[in-house]
Amino acid sequence: MTYFQRLIINTLAFISLSVLFPSMFYVNSFMMAIVASIVLSALNVLVKPILHILSLPITLITFGLFSFVINGLMLKFTSVIVGEQNFAFSSLGAAVFISLLLSLINSIIANRQVDRY
Known part of the structure; x- marks a missing residue:
């Protein structure tokens, strides 16, 4: 998987997880999700x-x-750098939970990419 594919997957995962868990995780806009994905990488x-x-x-x-x-x-470091008004977690536990889901999403996508070839 290329770097840009991983950025797109992380961006889409940030948006979807913020919709699924609005009390734990907040993303202001699609552009902030892109910025957060770049900062996280x-x-x-x-x-x-x-x-x-x-x-x-x-x-x-x-x-x-x-x-x-x-x-x-x-x-959490990503949210501090991007700005907590644009990209925020309710607690460290929420950040750990979201990171677990993000890792799961990335591993599923990466395994599907390998299975294709």
Whole structure:
């Protein structure tokens, strides 16, 4: 899957998840979803590896479940950078839940892409 396909999938997932869970997650517009998708991809490249290395002991203790919290933190950081009036979560738990759903959506789409060929 190319970078732009992943951006489109994340953008559409942000919009659909904000419609499905309006009390947990808010996206102001389609353009803010695109911006949030770009910011999230930049944070995943620049910040997420550092957080994974720093949290390695707690990730090992929790058998990898702490990586869900790291994904939620990446979404919270995205909301801070984009602006919480445009892209917001009600809590860190909501961000972790949305990140879990976003990961599930991305893995389903990526597996369907592989099965095609």
